[in-house]
Each structure stands twice: as C-alpha cells, then as structure tokens.
Amino acid sequence: VCFGQELILPERINKAVGENVVITPIRIPDPPHQYIRWSFNTFNNTILSGSPGGITILPLYTNRVHLNTSTLALELRNLSDSDTGQYTLEVQTPAKPFTDVTSLYVFGVADGNGDSLSAGAIAGIVIGVLLGLAGISGLIFYFMKGKVMPRTKSSGSKQNEVTHDEQQQDPQYVNMNEVTMRTTYTQMGQTTRPDD
Incomplete structure (x- = not known):
C-alpha cells in the first residue's frame, strides 16, 4: 500500500465460492484517517464503518469480515455468489473525503457439491x-464418399467379368507378343524372325 493524496482500489477481483478475499487498496490517503467505511453495491448497504479505533461491523457481516486499520484492506471470508458486486471504500481525512470502487466477481463452486459448473x-x-460432432461428421463424410463414387472398369480388361473364359482372347492383345518380338529383332538389325 502506498500513501498519498488519493484513494485507488484494484479494478476487479475474481474469486471462487467458498474462498476468502482481501481487498487491499493500491494507494490510500495520508493519515490520520478520521472515518472509514466499506459498503456493498450501494452506500446504504454498509459492511463496516467508524474511526480506526472504533470500527463497527454490521450484523450481516459479523464473523465474516476483518479490517486492517493500517492498510484499510477488507477481508471477506467464505464467499458466496451473492458477494458478487461493487465494494466502495470511503475515507475521511482532515483535508477532504476520498472514495473509490472495486468489483468482486465470485464464480463456480469451490467445495464441489455440484450445484453449478x-x-x-x-x-x-x-x-x-x-x-x-466434427469427428462424427468427418467419418460420415469419409464413408459416404467411398460409396458414392462409381466403380469403373479398365478398358479392354475382362478380369472383372464373371463369365471370363480363359481360352477366350481379347482382340486388342492377340498379337502383342508378335509385335513386340518384331520390334526387338528390327532394332537388332534383323528383318526376319529367327524361327522363320
């Protein structure tokens, strides 16, 4: 905590249900502090107030709060979601009054009783x-894509036909060996086949 001629509280504090929080001012006015007051959500909802030597804690907060009179830090114990809101600190000095506001957000369930997530x-x-969902959609797309694509036969191949006869020859491939052999012998300088 720094002293000066201003009052600055933290901007926002996040805590879980069941935890404790200490709202410590970043900067407080120079002493002496004649009057201190912490309030919740409205100025009328006082948590504690009084002079540093005689602080009064309201019944709703008895046994739940503590004030450090040197730093003006407010400790709230055993937080509940109803503690979420704005906290205002007012400090009266001989020179002038100072006021600042901070926000406390209490979330979730610390004790794991399952009331909320x-x-x-x-x-x-x-x-x-x-x-x-993305994974399931991807699998459906993958399997559906495989079934939609039609199967094509390669041209001239009889392998996929059920009535294939081994003795039957495909006219496109009948003279394939003869053509290959003629080409080979022509390249070697012979014009006729050796078995002719």
Missing part, C-alpha cells in the same frame, strides 16, 4: 461436444 467446465464441455 464453473465457466471453465462449461467451456470444456462445449468444446468436447463440438469436437465430437
């Missing part, structure tokens, strides 16, 4: 469901 748990569930 934290934001992280909800995000994890949503991401898991989306990934699962």
Whole structure:
C-alpha cells in the first residue's frame, strides 16, 4: 500500500465460492484517517464503518469480515455468489473525503457439491461436444464418399467379368507378343524372325 493524496482500489477481483478475499487498496490517503467505511453495491448497504479505533461491523457481516486499520484492506471470508458486486471504500481525512470502487466477481463452486459448473467446465464441455460432432461428421463424410463414387472398369480388361473364359482372347492383345518380338529383332538389325 502506498500513501498519498488519493484513494485507488484494484479494478476487479475474481474469486471462487467458498474462498476468502482481501481487498487491499493500491494507494490510500495520508493519515490520520478520521472515518472509514466499506459498503456493498450501494452506500446504504454498509459492511463496516467508524474511526480506526472504533470500527463497527454490521450484523450481516459479523464473523465474516476483518479490517486492517493500517492498510484499510477488507477481508471477506467464505464467499458466496451473492458477494458478487461493487465494494466502495470511503475515507475521511482532515483535508477532504476520498472514495473509490472495486468489483468482486465470485464464480463456480469451490467445495464441489455440484450445484453449478464453473465457466471453465462449461467451456470444456462445449468444446468436447463440438469436437465430437466434427469427428462424427468427418467419418460420415469419409464413408459416404467411398460409396458414392462409381466403380469403373479398365478398358479392354475382362478380369472383372464373371463369365471370363480363359481360352477366350481379347482382340486388342492377340498379337502383342508378335509385335513386340518384331520390334526387338528390327532394332537388332534383323528383318526376319529367327524361327522363320
């Protein structure tokens, strides 16, 4: 905590249900502090107030709060989601009054009793469901793509036909050996086949 001629509280504090929080001012006015007051959400909802030597804690907060009179830090114990809101600190000095506001956000369930889920748990569930749906969609696309594509026969091949006769010759391939042999012997300088 720094001293000066201003009052500055942290901007925002995040805590879980069941935890404790200490709202410590970043900067407080120079002493002496004649009057200190912490309030919740409205100026009328006082948590504690009084001079540093005589602080009064309201019944709703008895045994739940503590004030450090040197740093003006407010400790709230055993937080519940109803503690979410704005906290205002007022400090009266001989020179002038100072006021600042901070926000406390209490989330989730610290004790795991299952009443609600934290934001992280909800995000994890949503991401898991989306990934699962994407995976299933990908598999469906993959298998459907394989069934939609028609099978084609290679031209001239009789292998895929059920009534294939081994003695039957494909007219496109009948003289293939003869053509290959003639070409080979022509390249070697012979014009006739050796068995002619």
